[in-house]
Amino acid sequence: MDPDSVSPRSRHSTGVRLLVAATALWAAFLALDLLANGRWWFWLIPGLAPPLLFLAVPVTLLALAWTLPAAGSGLRRWLVPTAVLLLVAALPRTGLNWSAPAPGSAAAPAGPGIRVFSWNTEYWDTTDDPDAFYRFLHAQDADVYLLQEYLAWVRGTHTQIDELDRIRREFPGYQVVAAGELVTLSRFPVxxxxxxxxxVAADAPWSEVFTRRKVLRTDLDVRGRAVSFYNVHIPVQVDTRESVFGRAFYRVVREADAARREQFAALERDTAANSRPLLVAGDFNTSPAMGDLDRLRARLHDARAASGDLYPGSWGGILGADWWRLDWAFTNDGAAVDHYAFVDDRGMSDHRGQQLRISLPHRGQDRCRWHVLESWCARHPRHP
Structure with a gap:
């Protein structure tokens, strides 16, 4: 058939049917996401999508529905509110930082701050100029470093390295705590x-410690107060070396889901039982589009409230932007984040570093719990 012979009305009808179908498909996807995200191992795969997809799709549907001609006004009255509802339902998965217009902590700074730097180093200094690597760490001038991937990649496998002597030389006066691939450095006493x-047995081989110890808790004496720092690296959910058409790919996802659940559950239990001020930070291999962090995010305070970035991203590097936030930092009511930013990794890692300044509110000082009001609370602190 000659395309010119197709009537405008026929083309319009086809477009409307496609719009209705796309809206229905997206609604079905969101319904499945609500039911399966964080609960079914297979949903780790759709969870790999860029979180901004949860914004782009409903906004596009809304724009198309809004521009329907007068002839389709009846349908538009149905499609527009549907698209709005789908947009509202998807917003929690977008990763947008609603505190960006007025970033601030959830409590007024109290006393001298604690500078923290958390970073997935991507195989430590084994793929970089070691001197440049340590210069980068020194430039952060942190009181506490929470570092991941203290290891090397040799002949297709994770391999132990031994640089503790150099670390101690590079950071005199710091306490060094290492377990598997996790290293915590502290100016404060441990x-x-x-x-x-x-x-994990005390005499377990490094490979077992690496596989099973994905959370390193270090309790520090911070100017007379005990504060807990959790250095985290949750296992990645996929093996990109495996074909998506092979069984091995899905076996890895299922095994990774079990390992991730075990680590998340342990972290949630420990932080819930810990009454001390605490900071949890590291590479969670979990984006805002994934439900794995929902329970932790519901109970702790996301440091992004102190960030000025509307869309904080730490991983990706596609088209000059980091489209995924895989690195997170959380505090409980005993600690407040005064500054939070992702810093350039200078080509030494596939992750940007997390730079934080935290303070410890005075005992008894109130802390606003509602994330949407965190910036307001920072400017209007309440004292007992």
Whole structure:
């Protein structure tokens, strides 16, 4: 058939049918996401999508529905509110930072701050100029460093490295705590290192510690107060070396889901039982589009409230932008984040570093719990 012979009315009808179908498909996807996200191992795969997709799709549907001609006004009265509802339902998965117009902590700074730097180093300094690597760390001038991937990639496998002597030389006066691939450096005295997660024997080989210790808790004496710092690296959910058409790919996803759940559950239990001020930070391999962090985010305070970025991203590097936030930082009511930013990794990692300044409100100082009001609370602190 000659395309010119197709009537405008026929083309319009086809377009409307496609719009209705797209709206229905997106509604079905969101319904499945509500039911399966964070609950079904397979949903880790759709969860790999850029979180901004949850904004782009409903906004596009809304724009198309709004521009329907007068002949389709009856349908428009149905499609427009539907698209608005789908947009509202998807907003929590977009990763947008609603505090960006007026970033601030959820409590007024109290006393000298604690500078923290958390970073997935991507195989430590084994793929970089070691001197440049350590210069970058020194430039952060942090009181506490929470570093992940203290290891190397050799012949297709994660391999132990031994640089503790150099670390101590590079950071004199710091306490060094290492477990598997996790290293915590502190200017403050170490009080304890309680185990979090699956039990690992003291004499277990490094490979077992690497596999099972994905949370390193270090309790520090911060100017006379005990504060807990959790250094986190949740296992990645996919193996990109496997074909999506092979069984091995899905076996890896299912096994990764079990390992991730075990680590998340342990972290949630430990932080819930910990009455001390605490900071949880690291590479969670979890984007805002994934439900794995929902329980932790519901109980702790996301540091992004102190960020000025409307869309904080830490990983991706596609078209000059980081489209995924995989690195997170949280505090409880005992600690407040006064500054939070992602810093350029200078080509030494596929993750940007998290730079934080936290303060410890005075005992008894009220802390606003509602995330949507965190910026307001920072400017209008209440005192007992």
């Amino acid at each position: 009080l304890a290192t309680p185990a979090v997660g699956p039990a």
